[in-house]
Amino acid sequence: MDIVIKGGTLVLGEGVFPADVGIVGEKVAAIGQSLDGERVIDATGCLVLPGGVDAHAHLALSLGPDLAVSDDFESGTIAAACGGTTTVINYAEQCGYANLLEALEAWQAKAAGHAVIDYGFHMLIADPRPDVIEEMAAVVERGITSFKALLAYKGIVMLDDAQLFRVLERARDLGALVNVHAENGHLVDELVAACRAAGQTAPRYHALTRPEVAEAEATERALALAEAACAPIYIVHMTCARAVETLRRAQARGQVAFGETCPQYLLLDERVYESDDFDTAAGYVLSPPLRERSNQDALWTALAAGTIQTVGTDHCPFTREQKARGRDDFTLIPNGLPGIETRVGLLYHYGVGQGRLSLSDWVRLTATNPARLFGLYPRKGTLVPGSDGDVVIFDPEKRKTLDAASLHMRTDISPYAGWEVRGWPRHVLQRGRFVVEDGIFVGKPGAGRFFPRRRFTLSNDIQP
Helix, strand or coil, X not given: CCEEEECCEEEECCEEEECEEEEECCEEEEEECCCCCCEEEECCCCEEEECEEEEEECCCCEEECCEECCCCHHHHHHHHHHCCEEEEEEEEECCCCCCHHHHHHHHHHHXXXXXXXXXXXXXXXXXXXXXXXXXXXXHHHCCCCEEEEECCCCCCCECCHHXXXXXXXXXXXXXXXXXXXXXXXXXXXXXXXXXXXXXXXXXXXXXXXXXXXXXHHHHHHHHHHHHHHCCCEEECCCCCHHHHHHHHHHHHCCCCXXXXXXXXXXXXXXXXHHCCCHHHHHCCCCCCCCCCCCHHHHHHHHHHHCCCCEECCCECCCCHHXXXXXXXXXXXXXXXXXXXXXXXXHHHHHHHCCCXXXXXXXXXXXXXXXXXXXXXXXXXXXCCCCCECCEEEEEEEEEEECCHHHCCCCCCCCCCCXXXXXXXXXXXXXXCEEEEECCEECCCCCCCCECCCCCCCCCCCCCC
């Protein structure tokens, strides 16, 4: 063996047991006892798990000629690696490009030569005209087997019901999974207009104009359209009990429907918007917004029960200076939070550490399930002979303070400033090469590869 990780506790989605992990070249070669290798890593007292798969990120996203997220594919994937994530599926957006293939080529160029971990793409459809619907087939042929549709942001990326239905039907025929951002854009726009007319411009009005009912209604509508189209569907960044209950009912009647939430909705709540300090409140502006704390128990319960299958990040970071664009108008505050580095550690501390999740739940939600759903399993999301050697040696006793200055994301904002978690990655390997050693990034920009993904089929993927 080239590398053997000895003495640790192996944590897989299927179980937890002591085992050595042997790696030859880029692949896991053996799982067993008393393995020997040229380089031996002592993992005594540590958890050994598959590298995380973050299926929801917005690296290198441009929102206009003078505004872009603060993390590109290099800085963002360095942060991901340091936090225990070895594969990211980023959103490639049609916006600004003549067609889907032109958009895909532009997004490929943003990542190639820069990403330090492996990556794939979802394709966001902003203008589903007939030729674009037809072009979805060519995108799938290139290994982009998931699409995104939004029911909000009218006039920019919002699809109406007929457009979403057509996208769902086409994706069904192509073996692709549609990811839906579920908020009622018409309702949001009406509430925003009313607040602006009343001179209500502070960050707190961002949350008040995107209420739970807007998410719950859009979730139910998206599920109904998917049911009518006989198409699978994946609801992204779910935040509230009402939307989760809608998803649970759909699954109970046999619909092929999946859900995702994010650490911010599990751990933060709408009280942050009440701060009189603009920078503090604006730092938490994202869509959907943070909710009443009472929703958190429903989200944790849904994770443990399997109603929600994945925890992504919706990583979309900005700086304080960028957020300040909306000082006099909350609608101008760039929406998004950083999170690509903190997901695995937060889910361990607040999930496993507080008895909400088992160790296997933790790995399923952060690695195995997203790999299964999005056509990467078993190369990613597990550690069995033949899997890629994407391994995290996780020290359950290591303490980490989540201030912006102590992390690698390119922002001066941390949603968890001052928080300390117990449990953090010690070593991280990507395809048998170390990218993090003793908590220090040692990887190489450009070493990450684009991974084309298999088409979605229930026979190969997770059951709801």
